[in-house]
Amino acid sequence: MATQIDPAERLLNLLIALVNTHGRMTKEQVRTSVAGYADAPSDEAFERMFERDKDTLRELGIPLVTVTNAGHGDDFGYRVDLDAYALPAIDLTSAELGVLTLAAQTWQDRTMRGDTARALTKLRAVGQAPGASELVTGLAPRVRSGGTVFAPLLDAAQARQVVRITYRAANTGEVRQRRVEPWQLIARRGGWVLIGWDQDRAAPRSFRLSRIEGSVRTLGEPGAFPPPAPEQVERAMAAWRDGPSRIATLALLPERAEATRVRAVEAPPDARDWASDPVAGPLVAGRDVVHVVYRSEWELAEELVGYGDAVLVLDPPEVRDHVLALLTQAVALAPDDERGERRG
C-alpha cells in the first residue's frame, strides 16, 4: 500500500537523488525511482509535480542543472551540484543570530516574511546556538508591505528585467502603462517607491507602489539593462531625500504644541524681531516665538497644521503657504449649509 508521501519528503528525496546521481537522472528515472513521484496518477500530474518541485528548489537557491547527452540533443537529464550552491563560510555568534532574527521580523510583507524565515533557518544551521535574543528585546522595527507588486518588482530589479506596470499618475489621476527598467525599491515615510528608468519617457522616474494597479508583467529576458550608474540613482532618489536642515520660526499659544516646542532650538543670529513687525507684531502678542529645525517643508506643514490656531508659521513663507493651503482646503469640507450660513 502506497501512502501519499509528504511534498517535503518528495522534494528532499529528489534533491538527495540528484546530488548523488552519477552524471544525471532523466525525468523518467525520477518518476520511476524517486520516492513520492510514483504517486502521480497520470503523465500530466507527474509533469506538474516535477515542474513545481524544480521551481521550488530554484526558489530555495538550488537550481537543477540540465545535462544533455552529447549524441542525442533530446536525451537530457538533471543533477544538482550542491558545492556550487553552498553558503560561503559564515560564522555567526548567537548575538548576531538574535539580531538577524529581529531583522527578519521587520518585514510585514508575507513573501518577504517567508524568505527571511527560510534564510534564518539556513543561517541557524551554521550559527551558534541561539540564546542572546534578549539583546534586542523590546525593539520591533516594522516595514509595511509593499503589496502584491513588491516581490515581482524586487525579483525583476535583481534580475535586471524590464517590467510593464499600470500606473496612476499622482497629479492628473491618469492611468497609463509604463515600461520601466527597475533599479531600486525604497521604503520612506509614506510608503514604498520604485526607482527606475522609464523607457517611454527616456528618463529616470520614481513610482509609488501604492499607485501601481493590477499586476507586474516582465518583458523580455533577465540582464536586459546594465546596472544604473550611482549618480543616476542618486538623481532619481533626490526627490525622496530630506533637504538640508533649516530653521523655521513659529508663534505658539502658551502651553500648546508641546511636542513641537520640545524640539525648540536657539534663535538663529539673523532672526527677525517679529514682535515689532508692523504686520506680524499684533499676531505674535501673547504667543511664544520658537525656532525649530526642519528638513522637509511639507512634513513640517503637515505636522503644524494639526494644531489649528495654536501654531502660526512666521517663517519661512513656503511652509506658511503650505499650511494656509491645507487650511483653505479644509474650510471647503464644511457641509454646504454651514458655508452658506457663514457667507450669508
Add this chain to the structure above:
Amino acid sequence: MAERASDRVVRLLGMVAFLDRHEDASVEELARQFGVTSDQVMADIDTLWVSGTPGYLPYDLIDFDFSSYERGVVRLTESRNMTRPLRLSAREGVALVAALRALDAGLAGALDDERAAVVRSALGKLTAAVGDAAGTVDVTLTLAAAPAVAAALAAALRDGRRLHLRYVNAADVASERDVDPIRLVTDTDRSYLLGWCHAVGGERLFRVDRILAAHVLDEPAEQHGATGAGEFAPGDDGELVTLHLTSRARWIAESTPVQAVRNHDDGSFEVDLRVVSPAWLRHLVLQAAHDVLEVRPAAVAADVARTARAALAAYGPLAARTAEDS
C-alpha cells in the same frame, strides 16, 4: 496553517548540516536552534531517517545512531552527501541585508554601543556572504525621538524597568504617567512605545515624537499579560467616520487602522475609521486636506472646517499677504 514544503525541506537540510558540525545534539537543542517544538524535531528526524537515494535500502538512507536517539541524543551517522549548508537565495539575502541596514541607520538612537556593534558585525558578515546585489532595497526607519528619550526607552526595555513619561496626546494635552514598557515599534514614518500605563490601568500606544521627557525609574516593569493586540488593531469604540480620498492619499489606508476600504472606479476610495479622539481625526484630515474629497458624518466635517477657519483667522494679515503674493 500547514507548513510550506519548501520551508520544511530547508529545515531538514539545515538539521543535517548542523548535526554534521555538532556531534550529539539533543532534541531540545535542535528545537531551540531551529525555533520549533521537540515534537516537530522528532517528526523531522523520522522523515530524514527514511529519506535517501533511490533504492531506499538501509545503506541508501540518511542514518542516525539508534541507541543514542533512544536517550534523546541525535547523532548523524550517514548524511548521503547532504551536509553542505545552503546558500541564501537572492531575495533572502537582500531581505535580511536591507533590514539590518535599516536597523543600523534608523535604530541607532535606541541601541547602546554593544548592540550597535552586534548589528554592524552581523551586517558585515552577511554582506560578505550575499554580495552587492543587496543594494536593490533601501529602507529608512524613523525613530523620531529626542536622543535622551530614545536612550531612556531603550534602557528601560533592555533592563525591564518602569518609565516615568511626560506625554502630550493628540488633543495637545500634556500629562505625566508611569508606564511599564513592552516594546518600541519603529516603522518608516515614526515610532510608538507600547506600554502598560499605570494612569489608565491598561495597555496604551504612545507616539514617541510626543514623549516630551522620559526617565527610567528604579522599580522593575511588571508583566501585565500584555497581548499587544491593541498595537494597531482598530477597536470597536468611537464614532464611525468615513473619509472619501483621492488616490494620492493611499498612505492613509496603509498607515491607519481602518475598518474598511472601498475603491471607486475613478481611483478615489473611501475608508471607514473608528475615531476615539476627535483631535486625532482633525489632525489627519487637516494634514491630508488636499486629498480629502468628503468627510462623513457632516458634523465631523463641520468641526474640521471650524478649526481650519479659526486658524486662518489667527493668521490675519499674514494669510492675506501670502494670498496677494501668489
